[in-house]
Amino acid sequence: MIIHLKSNVNAEKAAQLAEKAKAVCFKRDNYFVLVTSSKVRALDAELEPHADAFYVTSSDIQLAGTEYMPQKRSFVLGKHPIGGEHKNTVMIAGPCSVESEEQIEQSAQLLKKLDISVLRAGCFKPRTSPYTFQGLGEEGLKLLAKMREKYGLKVITEVRDASHVDMVIDYTDIIQIGAKAMYDHGILRRCGKADKPVLLKRGFGTTLQEFVQCAEFVMSGGNENVALCERGIRTFETKTRFTLDLCGVAYLKEYTNLPVILDPSHAMGYRYGVADLTRACLAMGVDGLLIETHPNPMVAQSDAEQQLTHEQFTEMFHSLQPIAQAIGRKVV
């Protein structure tokens, strides 16, 4: 159950009520919000005089659910508002990893040329082997910050684990929580206290229910600006790297109030399918696209097979606006 407390309830009183109700408590605008287990179906007598409104939900998809808030939430992602009544689909592009200043600057220049506003690149790579490139760490974050200054871009980069979450939050404009870190309470709880939007990627072994509930960790910490990112799930099919779950996207659009962003690059794992899939993702009517492109994919230190060349990306990018128009949206 979600309870909106009256605006005259102060922090101390809200905390008391929360403890009594075994509820999570956070402040929104000028009032406190309590969230109990969804199994609580009736408002407690003690809470009643302090409550402005309360909402019963059928599962622990609470703040993120359309049962609670039917209209799509809206916030600014990079430079453009998404969700709500906005019909923007934000293009987010760049290489898998920051590898060098020269490389990331070429990426920044590509975005500038195409009037794309959000640059993506990883600094802390969640590799599955300790014997491969692990990312440039803080050095990479500094290079991203430099590109932001020099080219007027917004940047998004990934937190790998709780040991460096503060550092990433400091440097980035949008916090990315990767598929492998999606259940990380250390990260989720810290992001709940951050004042930057969060892009939460679905774990490749994660159900939609669990995925949205992980967003609830961030939202119930007080940061409700979360976008859900589908990037492929692991199935028996291994000809492609993962299986992009667009049926799941239809579910997220129907049953949650959060913006949805799609990452076809990781799902496919191979350059050849990315353009077709990007167009399909756009036609689903989503709020953002996350595409990997690298100045020279052949020498990329991670995900070499799936990153588009700048030429391939540019050609694909130019094919998108007509599809967006056909469904009443705009790629920004």
Add this chain to the structure above:
Amino acid sequence: MIIHLKSNVNAEKAAQLAEKAKAVCFKRDNYFVLVTSSKVRALDAELEPHADAFYVTSSDIQLAGTEYMPQKRSFVLGKHPIGGEHKNTVMIAGPCSVESEEQIEQSAQLLKKLDISVLRAGCFKPRTSPYTFQGLGEEGLKLLAKMREKYGLKVITEVRDASHVDMVIDYTDIIQIGAKAMYDHGILRRCGKADKPVLLKRGFGTTLQEFVQCAEFVMSGGNENVALCERGIRTFETKTRFTLDLCGVAYLKEYTNLPVILDPSHAMGYRYGVADLTRACLAMGVDGLLIETHPNPMVAQSDAEQQLTHEQFTEMFHSLQPIAQAIGRKVV
């Protein structure tokens, strides 16, 4: 290995050579084609004088593969050519099952009104419980034939098992092999001798490799007019009925020469997501779409949850042509 025999090799000789080479043999135009295991990498000395050309392939995706034939195959599906240089995306629509003359006639009238040429509906339903509606059988086939006559439509219906494959082939214009029957040698081999195009659905537990190899059973029987239909695979996600595998579609487009058709209705399993998914499927650039729509889904005897109403279908259908145009295709 695929071997094109010289046109002066007669049937008897071809059969002899095939037996010797442990090859499958079929006639194409005025010459015979032999197909051995893909493990055969060099042309046998005895075959050499009789061979016009031979093709080595890296797996048993042979006749269907771009290694053998890089250009997309083309044939008429219903009334329109697909594949090859054609940019047609054929809409195939209708209810899950033929339930009554009144019902199927309403479906036929909807198609006529929207100028859609291929009517789908099942007569032999591969239900998973013996205690539910099993389809009208031959009575249903007769009703489909009646609609073909009365409304000038083409029809497609499913073979459930080998016991009635001849009957279905007699009545239908396009033979559908369903997901659960995809490995059925009795059906596959019989369809290899049929002179009607085959729509082969991917089993929901079937890898892409196995899927295309099942098409090889039909093709190596002599009927090369096979279209591959992705309809969702079974994964850990159960909020939706299946998971539509568009990454797999990208693979099929890249590595096979067969037309590809998509069935988002069965993948999704719920009406609410079908329109978005249909648009995404179309944006992938495929040769056909298979959509379930029923005059009154609430009383449908099978798949009641996923069939669009005629109003929903009509609205969705009218949104498709602009997307098709954006990618240089036409919905027919």
Add this chain to the structure above:
Amino acid sequence: MIIHLKSNVNAEKAAQLAEKAKAVCFKRDNYFVLVTSSKVRALDAELEPHADAFYVTSSDIQLAGTEYMPQKRSFVLGKHPIGGEHKNTVMIAGPCSVESEEQIEQSAQLLKKLDISVLRAGCFKPRTSPYTFQGLGEEGLKLLAKMREKYGLKVITEVRDASHVDMVIDYTDIIQIGAKAMYDHGILRRCGKADKPVLLKRGFGTTLQEFVQCAEFVMSGGNENVALCERGIRTFETKTRFTLDLCGVAYLKEYTNLPVILDPSHAMGYRYGVADLTRACLAMGVDGLLIETHPNPMVAQSDAEQQLTHEQFTEMFHSLQPIAQAIGRKVV
């Protein structure tokens, strides 16, 4: 709902009542049984005077479920009774395919030596490629029959599709329905009229619910002697051929009244793991084991990687009885 009609209801009357109730009808001993959809929760007034007893079930797992019949069903599999109060675990062994008389005779001799009573081998192979060995067909069935005569063995072999189901039923002692044919109504319905026990393998993409419901097709045809065989499901893990689902076996033991048989050979796909897995399967307390062993696996025409040599099989076989004893069972 399952309804036991009174024994004075004759065939004609039973058929009338069945049609009215949209029920499947079969004869058991001296009375008829009707099975309607499980959604029927109350006995129809018209049926009431003719019913001896009726059973409401929570899903279409009806005849096979413990809701209807809590005690394990029992019948003779080969030479030994399984299920019920019997604590027998029947060993079924032999090569993947009948390849030649010499080969299958060596297998028969191995079984004779180890006092194993049921010989397995395939004649109609459900291969996924048309360009590989497809089985010896009827010639193979004849060789199996010969081994039965000569060595006093019982034999089990697989039906691939409905086109040869009668032939297989004629020759075999136990009818095997393979994983790929598990949904084949042509086979299932024909087996429902056969008087030989059926070993039904779970499809590798099949849920437990669907699996047991396929057994209902056979049982509701009148042949209630069905054993369920788990042989591995398809998952994201590809280091092994399939994933043996012993959690699923625990479910089948708890919620169904059918004997359970395990096939670790196909699940594993590699010789090295088969012995450990066979011991684990036995320790689950099941009614049978199906193990592939070949006189010379290196030259086997199918499943060469997973068949044990006769030496490996013999060594493994001798390790089983102590485990069986530890859990109060006996390997026969």
Add this chain to the structure above:
Amino acid sequence: MIIHLKSNVNAEKAAQLAEKAKAVCFKRDNYFVLVTSSKVRALDAELEPHADAFYVTSSDIQLAGTEYMPQKRSFVLGKHPIGGEHKNTVMIAGPCSVESEEQIEQSAQLLKKLDISVLRAGCFKPRTSPYTFQGLGEEGLKLLAKMREKYGLKVITEVRDASHVDMVIDYTDIIQIGAKAMYDHGILRRCGKADKPVLLKRGFGTTLQEFVQCAEFVMSGGNENVALCERGIRTFETKTRFTLDLCGVAYLKEYTNLPVILDPSHAMGYRYGVADLTRACLAMGVDGLLIETHPNPMVAQSDAEQQLTHEQFTEMFHSLQPIAQAIGRKVV
């Protein structure tokens, strides 16, 4: 490639060589070990004079692989040596979560009574909803330490994320890395510097290759005492909580040198199947078993469905030793 440096190479020199070779470096006994990418196939000229031995491996399963070290590794888990030539199967038991002193003391007493040496219980629970019980945190760790003192037990508890990894390492005897934290570099790298054995659980969406590579993160940090724990993977089957992958266990036993521990409780998710599965796991011949049991499962704050009562656990426990004997092992 794994390189054993000569014992006269000091830390500074080893670090230099490691940097040059892009290798991970750790000290074992009196010499340093370098591990480069497995793609390095030939020993560098510069390394040659300093190398005692080197080992080429076919994938990044290096320190953990039988290619490098064919014999099973051995270390003490709790009070008993596992792996190597030891035939011990260590029973680890206790509730899902520490809930109160009274509850955990009842668990400790049960273990004492049955002469079981390792008590398991979680303090930082990786719940998927923020609105449920999250564990007692440090308070729970203190209760576990108290039980250790009072009952002479060893304890194992789980690290949820990197924010409390030091605290858990301080309190526990065996460090558990849970399925959802398996990719967490912050945890893995910290555990590589710990001097306590690590039980690494397989992520439910994790391939065997990735799983073992995660163990490599710990091992290449210098802590080679890692046990691999299979606890069920996520598949399409939802009648049971997960699918226990015993085929995968056969693979781990064949291709890695690490002890293997099995957790059937989480795989099954329901009490009714745990006893059968535990016996099957034991019959696989593994080094440990991890079983959930709770003094009163009905009121458990997490995993209420799958925890055995103390009576059920005791009965099951007494059935194990005969099976262990049958395969030449001992449950300790």
